[in-house]
Amino acid sequence: MSSGAVPARERFDWYADVISREVMPAALSSERPADFRGEAAVLDMGELRVARFELSPLRSRRTPAMIRRGDPEQYQLALVRRGTTSLSQHRHACTVGAGDFMLWDTSRPSDNEMPAGGGPVRATILMLPRTVLPLRAQRLDTMLARRIPGDRGISAVLASFMTALEEHGGDCGPEELGRLSAAAVSLAAACLAQHLDCGDRLPAEGRAQVLRQQIHAFIEHNLGDPELTPAAVAARHSISLRSLHQLFHGQAEGVHARIRRRRLEQCRAELVRSGPGADRVQAIAARWGFSGPAVFSRSFRASYGVSPTEFRSLSADAYCERRNGAGYGGTARPGKE
Missing domain, CATH: 1.10.10.60 (Homeodomain-like)
Incomplete structure (x- = not known):
């Protein structure tokens, strides 16, 4: 959806109404409603959804009354692609910029503000049902409204995955989207678990999926190296060659x-x-x-x-x-x- 098809004087009110009806009830406000522009797209992946938002600065608040009116019961993990935004939730507060992640819980009150002088904000958001993440809610509460750098480790792998999903997910069929959904859950859980220091608590298949994604990223960054072989890949990831082959057994292709x-x-x-x-x-x-x-x-x-x-x-x-x-x-x- 895009505000471009709506008369300028009605754009902000239209956008606020659509978000409250189609996403979740929220109170939106803007210092410059007459200049507002907003676009959004949502890809349904079965178990979860991924959304892309690009919009002028605004403030979005979720109150207990709004939560009672409508709650998708999700954790939403946002990768900020451009601009700056601040989030307050569950006694935590953070300000994040391009390349950072932040997590919030739709079942808790929140206050999200984008500074008026910061320019348009663009973000890709994983909308994860509360039941799909294999991490305890009490642990995830400590990650709400915390800045998660997306430039290293598993976070960087997840950022690359979400970028590719935004660019190419619309070309995938239902079966492919189902597999991508499972990969997204595994990577998101691994990213959060890494920052919670509880990566070993992920299910075995979740850990395997994360390791496969890390290996894919390593291959992409080293294609020009003539010494890039399965043995080199295994050594780089501290596993045996036999374990590497087992890791990719049953996958579409081996290393x-x-x-x-x-x-x-x-x-x-x-x-x-x-x-x-x-x-x-x-x-x-x-x-x-x-x-x-x-x-x-x-x-x-x-x-x-x-x-x-x-x-x-x-x-x-x-x-x-x-x-x-x-x-x-x-x-x-x-x-x-």
């Missing part, structure tokens, strides 16, 4: 397959973008960690049906037509022409 696929995808993207005078194919392959041109050429042809040089020589449209609609992302090798 070796993921490294190979992501390297090929990065090379393919560079070949699509490159033109006359661009780097040689061998240079691109080396930049993304392939040990030699022969290995790269064989892997590329096995995945895309043509050599890297042939691929580069074709326009994207010609390649799509030649592959009968298979597209650049297919993994099955087409038959010879």
Whole structure:
């Protein structure tokens, strides 16, 4: 939803009404209601929802009376993407900026204020039913209205996950969203547990999911390293190679397959973008960690049906037509022409 389709003089009142009806009852106020702009989008993932908000500075209060009128009974974990906001709840108070997380409980009174001079605020919010987090409520109470830095450790993995979810979640089907929902719960629980110093209290599958996400992030940041192998990944995460293989047993792909696929995808993207005078194919392959041109050429042809040089020589449209609609992302090798 967007206030852009509403007459300027009615935008703030319209937005306040929509939030109270569709999200939860709240008292919204603004120092500059005539200048207000607000947008919101919500993705239903089954067990939970993820929302994106971008809005002009305002103040939002939840009183006991409003909670009695309507309560989704959620913990809401927000990643602030832009701007600054202050939150007070359960005798705690914090001010957070871009890159930070903060947690609140919809079943408790709260006061959230965005400074008028701070510019628009953008946030991505995980709306987590109280029943899905495998942490005791008394422990979570200590995290309410506390700044959680999102630039390191599991918090950084969760921030990257939420960013990708906002950008690509709308393209996913119900089954995929169900799996992403489970991953979101596991990562959110691990992030909170880390700051509560009780990570070992997470269920075993939750810990495994968090470790898989950490490994995925490590792979993404090290694709260009030719020494990136399953053994190196296992050593970096202080587990045995056997444990690494067990961790990914039953998943869509193992560590070796993921490294190979992501390297090929990065090379393919560079070949699509490159033109006359661009780097040689061998240079691109080396930049993304392939040990030699022969290995790269064989892997590329096995995945895309043509050599890297042939691929580069074709326009994207010609390649799509030649592959009968298979597209650049297919993994099955087409038959010879």
